Structure formats: structure tokens, C-alpha cells
Amino acid sequence: xxxxxxxxxxxxxxxxxxxxxxxxxxxxxxxxxxxxxxxxxxxxxxxxxxxxxxxxxxxxxxxxxxxxxxxxxxxxxxxxxxxxxxxxxxxxxxxxxxxxxxxxxxxxxxxxxxxxxxxxxxxxxxxxxxxxxxxxxxxxxxxxxxxxxxxxxxxxxxxxxxxxxxxxxxxxxxxxxxxxxxxxxxxxxxxxxxxxxxxxxxxxxxxxxxxxxxxxxxxxxxxxxxxxxxxxxxxxxxxxxxxxxxxxxx
Amino acid sequence: xxxxxxxxxxxxxxxxxxxxxxxxxxxxxxxxxxxxxxxxxxxxxxxxxxxxxxxxxxxxxxxxxxxxxxxxxxxxxxxxxxxxxxxxxxxxxxxxxxxxxxxxxxxxxxxxxxxxxxxxxxxxxxxxxxxxxxxxxxxxxxxxxxxxxxxxxxxxxxxxxxxxxxxxxxxxxxxxxxxxxxxxxxxxxxxxxxxxxxxxxxxxxxxxxxxxxxxxxxxxxxxxxxxxxxxxxxxxxxxxxxxxxxxxxxxxxxxxxxxxxxxxxxxxxxxxxxxxxxxxxxxxxxxxxxxxxxxxxxxxxxxxxxxxxxxxx
Ligand SMILES: Cc1cc2nc3c(=O)[nH]c(=O)nc-3n(C[C@H](O)[C@H](O)[C@H](O)COP(=O)(O)OP(=O)(O)OC[C@H]3O[C@@H](n4cnc5c(N)ncnc54)[C@H](O)[C@@H]3O)c2cc1C
Ligand SMILES: Nc1ncnc2c1ncn2[C@@H]1O[C@H](COP(=O)(O)O)[C@@H](O)[C@H]1O
Numbered sequence: 001x002x003x004x005x006x007x008x009x010x011x012x013x014x015x016x017x018x019x020x021x022x023x024x025x026x027x028x029x030x031x032x033x034x035x036x037x038x039x040x041x042x043x044x045x046x047x048x049x050x051x052x053x054x055x056x057x058x059x060x061x062x063x064x065x066x067x068x069x070x071x072x073x074x075x076x077x078x079x080x081x082x083x084x085x086x087x088x089x090x091x092x093x094x095x096x097x098x099x100x101x102x103x104x105x106x107x108x109x110x111x112x113x114x115x116x117x118x119x120x121x122x123x124x125x126x127x128x129x130x131x132x133x134x135x136x137x138x139x140x141x142x143x144x145x146x147x148x149x150x151x152x153x154x155x156x157x158x159x160x161x162x163x164x165x166x167x168x169x170x171x172x173x174x175x176x177x178x179x180x181x182x183x184x185x186x187x188x189x190x191x192x193x194x195x196x197x198x199x200x201x202x203x204x205x206x207x208x209x210x211x212x213x214x215x216x217x218x219x220x221x222x223x224x225x226x227x228x229x230x231x232x233x234x235x236x237x238x239x240x241x242x243x244x245x246x247x248x249x250x
Numbered sequence: 251x252x253x254x255x256x257x258x259x260x261x262x263x264x265x266x267x268x269x270x271x272x273x274x275x276x277x278x279x280x281x282x283x284x285x286x287x288x289x290x291x292x293x294x295x296x297x298x299x300x301x302x303x304x305x306x307x308x309x310x311x312x313x314x315x316x317x318x319x320x321x322x323x324x325x326x327x328x329x330x331x332x333x334x335x336x337x338x339x340x341x342x343x344x345x346x347x348x349x350x351x352x353x354x355x356x357x358x359x360x361x362x363x364x365x366x367x368x369x370x371x372x373x374x375x376x377x378x379x380x381x382x383x384x385x386x387x388x389x390x391x392x393x394x395x396x397x398x399x400x401x402x403x404x405x406x407x408x409x410x411x412x413x414x415x416x417x418x419x420x421x422x423x424x425x426x427x428x429x430x431x432x433x434x435x436x437x438x439x440x441x442x443x444x445x446x447x448x449x450x451x452x453x454x455x456x457x458x459x460x461x462x463x464x465x466x467x468x469x470x471x472x473x474x475x476x477x478x479x480x481x482x483x484x485x486x487x488x489x490x491x492x493x494x495x496x497x498x499x500x501x502x503x504x505x506x507x508x509x510x511x512x513x514x515x516x517x518x519x520x521x522x523x524x525x526x527x528x529x530x531x532x533x534x535x536x537x538x539x540x541x542x543x544x545x546x547x548x549x550x551x552x553x554x555x556x557x558x559x560x561x562x563x
Contacts, residue, residue: 017516018380027384095352096361119498123379125364127352130322134356139323139429142349145491155432159491160345161445161500162261163436167321170428179498180485215394216361220387224378227523230544232535236557239529242545248449248506248527249473249562 001056001149001171003109004047007102007116007128008061008076008084009037010069014121020223027221036072039117041079041184043177046147047115048080048185055149058082060109064101066090070200077195078187088204089212095127096213097205102128103135104208111172113154118143118176129176139169142176252282252372255336257329258300259346260290262318265299267446268342270407275400276340277305277408278369285310286414287332289325289421291318301414310419319431320346326353327423333358333395337372343399343501344445355397363388363398365501377401381497382520402445403503403524437490444493447476449506450525452495455482456511456532456551463488465555466510472562478502480512496521511551514539531555 012018013033021028036044047059061076063069064087073084087101106114119126126142133140141147145164146157149171158165159178205212233239243249254276259266269286276284286300286309293311300309310332316324329350333339339354341347343365355362368376373390375398390396444450451473453466463483470477479489481496495502497517503524510531512518519542522528530543533550540546547554 012380014517018383020384027380094361096356099356121381121497123364124381124497125362126348127355127362127364130349130352131356131362133323134326134353137426139426140349140353141429142322143345158345160434161492163434163490163492165434166432168430168432173428179481180491213361215391216363217389217391218386219374219389222385222387224382224385224523227528227542228544230528230540230542230546232540232546232548236547236554236561239545239547239558240561243506243527243529246527 001112003058003060003111004050004056005060005062005102005106005109005111005114006040006044006047006076006081007114008040008044008063008072009117009120010034010063010065010072011037011120011122014038020221024220024222034068034071036075037117037120039119039177042179042181043115043117044076044079044081045182045184046177049182050149056113060085060111062087062102062105064089064093064098073200074195075187077198077200078191079185083199084201086200086202087208088202091212093212094216095123095125096131097210098128099131099135100210101205101208102132104210106136113171114174116174116176118178129174133174136174139173141167141169141173143178144175145178145180147175147181252279252338253336254279254282254284254338254340255332256284256286257339257341257347257350258286258288258296259342259344260288260296262290262292263295265296266342266344267407268344268402269300270303271402271405272340272342272400273303273305273408274405275366275369276338279338279372282338282372283307285336287312287329289314289317289320289328291315297416301416302410302412303408304410304412305408306412306414308414309416311416312419312421316425320350321429321431322350322353323429324425325350326357327425328421329354330357331421331423332419336395338396338398340398340400343401347399351397351399358395358397360394360397363390363396365401366398367401367404378520381516382523383516401501403501437492441470442474442476444476444478445500445502448504449473449475450478450502450504451475451508451510452478452480452512453483453489453510454480454512455486457483457488460488469508469555469559472559473506475506475508480518509539509543510555512539513537514542
């Protein structure tokens with residue numbers, strides 16, 4: 001196998017509890033810590049391991065987003081990606097547009113494998129992987145928790161609602177990484193220095209010939225309904241009593 | 251008028267309760283007509299179950315040996331073939347629906363709505379983002395098909411009582427051979443199903459071993475409850491992956507949720523926000539789980555669980 005493309009999305013760090021703007025226009029993102037989508041770190045880690053096993057030669061990290069997404073691409077380069085491509089856009093995009101942008105990159109790069117995250121933790125959409133596979137006319141293996149490559153065939157264990165499903169796909173294919181696929185490595189300081197010298201190309205949606213699909217618009221953002229505050233019970237007897245009163249235990 | 255196609259989910263024998271919840275969502279689209287599509291090797295019994303759901307106008311069956319397993323790459327072109335005469339195409343927000351529906355949407359050239367949690371109009375829906383910390387209202391552009399996954403925890407299951415017509419339909423879009431099913435390893439269990447059980451007992455990292463996790467099973471047995479787990483408990487191997495509850499596991503809405511030794515990270519809480527009553531047992535009075543618990547008990551689970559079981563008789 002030659003190339004692996006990995007999707008790297010810049011998202012609000014998973015430790016941040018986002019707040020909705022009072023005017024309903026969106027969530028407050030000013031000064032909020034941004035990171036690589038956790039699932040994309042897992043996706044990249046898997047690509048790195050494939051390369052380290054000698055089963056791939058080049059890993060390209062791709063992000064579609066604002067100029068600042070270069071920070072997340074530098075993190076990906078520090079983790080070990082060989083080069084990076086930023087597809088610049090200042091507009092919020094839906095997964096369908098992200099998939100079209102990734103497809104445009106695929107057309108020039110001709111990878112054997114694309115690994116994305118199972119979902120981005122900002123939009124929680126979980127769409128880009130399967131959409132890209134559909135547009136590309138290639139197999140998809142979502143929610144991957146184990147990946148084995150044998151020549152031009154990949155075997156994937158998928159975390160599905162019923163348990164663990166195993167499927168086999170012909171490469172090239174799109175894989176979406178689940179939590180237990182691996183544990184991503186930590187970036188070391190010397191690698192951050194080295195990453196500064198790695199190639200990071202910047203292009204944009206128009207240059208790739210991708211127009212933003214506006215078939216789905218967010219018209220309002222609100223805070224979720226808060227749960228009513230509960231009570232602390234002092235012991236097991238009081239807990240059982242409370243549950244009995246609610247008819248939850250007999 | 252809206253014509254809504256729901257892709258039925260099943261295990262080859264039974265219709266999934268998730269599909270009945272999709273029906274309830276679809277029924278909230280004013281003036282809509284609901285069709286359930288059953289792709290299966292032997293759709294008969296599943297179709298009959300589907301036809302009994304209140305609100306379903308018709309059930310169509312697509313019989314094909316290849317549909318013995320559900321592979322998105324095989325199913326998606328068939329769904330697209332059927333899609334022409336429908337305005338809406340829905341699937342449950344399960345691993346089945348999340349795998350299939352975006353593939354369908356992309357082939358149709360339309361964006362998809364993930365986890366629809368309420369119907370505001372035939373083209374307007376609410377859905378959660380940021381692990382449920384914000385809710386957005388999205389609008390689908392006029393004249394475009396609405397493809398959505400339905401957040402099952404937001405809708406009750408449609409009840410039996412209907413009598414829809416059942417008819418066989420052929421969908422013969424070429425199916426790719428590049429994707430092949432190999433096997434499914436499912437933990438055989440006669441316990442209540444996590445996604446639809448009225449009561450759930452979940453354990454977290456605090457259980458500290460697979461052996462100790464039996465305490466959770468034991469309490470669940472007492473309550474006739476399904477078993478769930480936090481990500482930490484699954485990662486550590488105390489519980490199997492299909493038991494994970496949360497942002498990236500199962501989103502559930504039981505009558506009673508008991509969280510034992512779970513801190514209550516936002517990624518976990520998003521999976522249980524719709525539970526009617528939440529009980530938390532945790533030795534740390536500051537644990538965030540107590541912010542959402544209706545009844546909190548501060549203490550050591552290894553003392554509390556045996557006492558609780560005894561008290562439940
Ligand atoms: C991208 C992403 C996705 C994620 N998705 C999910 C998800 O879907 N579901 C999920 O659950 N998590 C998810 N997480 C992980 C989440 O952030 C937390 O790390 C996880 O939920 C913690 O699990 P826990 O509560 O069991 O463990 P901990 O946070 O370690 O909490 C253990 C708790 O047990 C208590 N305790 C310890 N000993 C005892 C005792 N003897 N008796 C009583 N209480 C005791 C402690 O006080 C503590 O509160 C995700 C994280 C990321 C980054
Ligand atoms: N703007 C983007 N840039 C790079 N990768 C993306 C982008 N959007 C989505 N992806 C990839 O697709 C995955 C799923 O995203 P989503 O469909 O938004 O939940 C992410 O984990 C990324 O790997």
C-alpha cells in the first residue's frame with residue numbers, strides 16, 4: 001500500500017463544556033480551547049502503525065476548516081504524518097461538503113486507504129466517512145475497533161449495537177475509527193520542532209471545485225433543558241423508600 | 251404531502267424496537283404517509299410485525315439472500331432506487347442507521363440530519379450537538395429530500411394496533427461485491443436489551459475488575475434491568491463494548507437508570523439525559539453525576555450494593 005489519507009478536524013476540546021449564546025445564534029467559541037477531534041487522533045495513530053509495520057509509505061493529514069486549523073495539522077505532523085493539506089474555508093460546512101472536499105483530494109492523491117473518525121465531537125454527525133465512501137464508490141467500514149491489512153484486502157472488526165461484527169473490504173476503502181481501535185501516542189517536543197519543517201499545503205474549496213452545499217441550514221441554537229435538581233439520600237433504606245414511592249421498585 | 255420511507259431494522263427474525271420509535275417520529279410529520287421497507291432474506295415475520303405498528307400505512311418487502319446481513323454498501327443503492335417516490339427517508343440512529351443513512355444521503359446528493367430529536371415541521375427538526383450541550387434547529391431546503399437518523403431516546407415506540415398492507419417490491423440496483431460480511435460475535439444474553447429496557451444499571455471504572463462487575467449484573471437481575479457501562483469500564487475490559495452508554499455509545503431513555511461508580515463525564519451524561527429517574531451511587535460527593543441524579547447516595551459501592559440488594563428482597 002502506498003498512501004493513507006487521514007481526516008483531521010479542528011474541534012472544541014472534549015474537556016470544554018460549550019455554552020450557547022443568549023441570542024440563539026450559535027455556541028460561544030471565543031477563547032475556547034481547540035484540539036484535534038479525538039477520533040481523528042485515533043485514525044491517525046492507526047495510519048502510523050500501518051506505516052510502521054511497513055504496510056504503507058506515506059500518510060497525508062487533511063483538514064477542511066479555517067486558517068487556524070493549521071495548528072491541528074501541525075499536531076498531526078508532530079504525531080508522525082508525512083505531510084498535510086488544509087482546505088481553507090471560513091464558513092461552517094456540513095459533512096456532505098467535507099466529503100466532497102476529501103473526494104477532491106483523493107482524486108489527486110489516489111490513496112489506498114482513508115481513515116476518518118467515527119464522529120466529530122462538535123457536530124456529532126458521524127456522516128463524513130460513509131458519505132465519502134458513497135461518493136467515491138468504494139467500501140466503508142464504520143466504527144472500526146480492529147483493522148488488519150492483507151495485500152489489497154482489509155479485515156475490520158466493527159463495534160455495532162449487537163456486539164462485534166467482522167467484515168472484509170477491498171481496498172481502496174474508507175474506514176471510520178472507533179474509540180477502542182488504539183490509544184494515540186503523545187507528541188514529544190522534538191517532534192513538534194521537526195513538524196514545523198514538514199510540508200503543509202494550503203488550498204481552498206473553490207480551487208478544488210467544491211461548492212458549499214447549503215441544503216441544510218442551522219436556524220437556531222438553544223441550551224438543552226436542564227434536569228431538575230435531585231436530592232441526596234442518607235442511606236440504602238431511604239433510597240429504596242424513595243424508589244418505592246415513585247413505583248420504580250416494588 | 252409528505253411520503254416517509256423508514257428503513258426497518260431487524261436481526262433477521264424480529265423488528266427492532268428502534269424502528270417503532272422511528273415510526274413515532276415520522277407520525278409527527280403532519281399529513282405524512284408512512285411506509286416501512288423491510289430488506290431481508292426472509293422478510294415475512296418482520297413485515298407482519300411492522301404492519302401492526304400504529305401509524306404505518308404500508309409495509310414493503312425486498313427479499314434477497316444478500317440482505318441476510320445488512321451491509322450499507324449493498325443496501326444503499328437499493329434504498330436509493332426506492333427513494334424516488336418519497337419525500338423523507340428515515341432510519342434509527344443506531345449503528346445500523348448511522349452506517350447506512352449517510353451513504354444513502356450522499357448517493358442522493360443531499361445532506362443528512364443526524365439524531366433528529368423533535369419534528370418542528372416537515373422540513374424543520376431539532377438535533378443535539380456537542381454531546382447534547384446545545385440543541386440546534388435545522389431546516390432542509392425546499393425541494394430536497396429529507397434524509398435523517400432518528401434519535402430513538404426522544405420518541406416512544408409506536409404501539410401495535412395497526413393493520414398496514416404488505417407488498418413485495420423489487421429493488422435490483424447492482425450491489426457491489428467489494429464489501430463482504432464475515433461474522434458477528436454477539437454476547438448471547440437473555441437479559442433485557444440495553445436500548446429498550448425500562449430499567450438499566452450501569453457500572454464504571456470504580457468496579458475495578460471484571461469479577462467485581464458481577465455486582466452490577468447481580469443488582470440488574472434483582473431489578474430485572476439491562477446492564478450498561480461507562481467507557482472507562484469498557485476500555486478496561488470489565489464490560490463488553492455494546493454496553494457502553496454515552497455520546498459514542500448508546501443513548502438511552504429508561505424509566506430508571508442506576509449509575510454505580512461512574513463520575514458523570516459529559517460524554518456519559520449525554521447518553522442518559524432522557525432517563526426518567528437517575529440514581530447515582532458514588533463515594534465522591536463532588537462527582538458531577540450528582541448534578542443530574544434525582545437520588546444520590548454518597549458512599550462505597552462495595553458496601554452499598556450488597557445492602558441495596560438485600561433491601562430489595
Ligand atoms: C471522544 C470521547 C468520547 C467518549 N465517549 C464516552 C461514552 O460514550 N461513554 C462514556 O461513559 N464515556 C465516554 N468518554 C469518556 C468520559 O470522558 C469519561 O472518561 C468516562 O465516562 C469515565 O468513566 P467512569 O465514570 O467510569 O470513570 P471515572 O471518571 O474514573 O469515575 C469513577 C468514579 O467512581 C467513583 N468511585 C471510585 N471508587 C468508588 C467506590 N468504591 N464506591 C463508589 N464510587 C467509587 C469515583 O469517585 C469516580 O467518580 C468519552 C471520551 C472521549 C474523549
Ligand atoms: N472539516 C473536516 N476536516 C477534516 N476532516 C473532517 C472534517 N469533517 C469531518 N471530518 C472527518 O470525518 C469524521 C466524521 O465527522 P462528522 O461526520 O462531522 O461526524 C471526523 O472525525 C473527521 O475525521
